[in-house]
Amino acid sequence: MKKTVRFLYINIILHVLIWGLVLSLPYLISSAENEYKIGPVPGLFFSLAGCLHLFIFYFNAFFLIPGLLNRRLWWVYIPASALLIIGSFQLKYHMLLWWFPEVLKDMAAYKFVFAPSIVVFIISIVYRKVLDKLQYDRLQQKIKAEQLSTELKFLRSQISPHFLFNVLTNLVSLARKKSDQMEPALIMLSDLMRYSLYDTQIVKVPLAKEMAYLNNYIALQRLRFGDDVDIQYHTGQNIENENYTIEPMLLIPFVENAFKHGTGYLENPVIRIHVSIKNDQLVFEVENQIDQKPGASKDESSGIGLANVKSRLDLLYKDRHDLKIKTDKGMFHIVLTLMLK
The missing domain is CATH 3.30.565.10 (Histidine kinase-like ATPase, C-terminal domain)
Structure with missing residues (x-):
């Protein structure tokens, strides 16, 4: 139990550190004079899009895959995933249209704006599969340990009656x-x-x-x-x-x-x-x-x-x-x- 709680805490801390680093990346490697840009993408948009990527990652990894894909509901998972990606495209487009219209004029910036949604989505699938494999392995170890414990209890239970029979035979001999x-x-x-x-x-x-x-x-x-x-x-x-x-x-x-x-x-x-x-x-x-x-x-x-x-x-x-x-x-x-x- 303690190992499970410790693993959970470590996992949460790692996620917070990784996403904190991603969201603050423009402010770490760029400057205010350059609007904290990473390539053609302004720092503020990068951080806002990062929040959207965060939602895509966890929504797919902890809701869509466990609730739909792992239950073999492909006909629901595929349109739901497409809706998630397309919805992120639309949200990004309107953020650019309202706050950063100059980026829309640069066609070369589009791959830096829209492609990350797909990349994060794929990474979330890989992450979920790795997490499921780890959980499966832990479950198998637990089952194996329980089976071992049950088998040992059974083997030990065979010993006492057999031993008692032999010792009582000894005592009968002494009594005679x-x-x-x-x-x-x-x-x-x-x-x-x-x-x-x-x-x-x-x-x-x-x-x-x-x-x-x-x-x-x-x-x-x-x-x-x-x-x-x-x-x-x-x-x-x-x-x-x-x-x-x-x-x-x-x-x-x-x-x-x-x-x-x-x-x-x-x-x-x-x-x-x-x-x-x-x-x-x-x-x-x-x-x-x-x-x-x-x-x-x-x-x-x-x-x-x-x-x-x-x-x-x-x-x-x-x-x-x-x-x-x-x-x-x-x-x-x-x-x-x-x-x-």
Whole structure:
């Protein structure tokens, strides 16, 4: 909104300066002894005709074109334009006849008197077309931004139910074991839900918050699996630098995917997660074993998280990220490289 108002003010100031310069031109480049003439045209007539040109310019640009031409009312616009030009000719002729009859005797002056009406009319058409193009581009950008916002809200809305299902499964497992870790697990779940429900509504969050979310999630998984799964989680020293921001809930789908497909009936499962930052570039690696037996996919929602995060990366980090996914010898490995600044 502020940019639009600023653009409007700048536009008005430029128009005032340009027309002020045009109307005062005879008095800037000529002298009183020469009647402020520009060529054969007296300064006073030049200024009066300038006012008429001003009317032609704005009447065509802001009334005739938007009201008639842009609505494809050619049969009305063409005669209205002709009437505007012819009317200006008549008005100029009578001004010369009443106040400057000597100019009418000079046939060479006619092109300086009447031609500017046509030139200004053409310039007003060009100006209107440029203005319409700028307005169209701004509208398209606004529509694109709204579509992006809507799509992101939809993608984010897919995350919370999927995540909640996984965490509740973890807590059920702890409850069955009658674990003493149930209370701290519930506290961690509370922090996780607060983050996923409230903090993710903003465009970007501090990287430290995203990492705290990831830490709590992995802690819950450690409580759930104990020594049954070898969880190797390492982070760099400056990973929680408050100067960095990131799209919320961007990293967790990769980790969810690793625990979904890297546990279960696998023998001695290992999940490796490594996060580091170098030169304002986040490097996020997740590696897990996979069950290569046919039909080993756990449920119909498999792949939703990864497809989701790929869409968000394309929307928000286009040309600023690199995602490598590979499967080799029973290991699923992803490497996400993300420019944070």
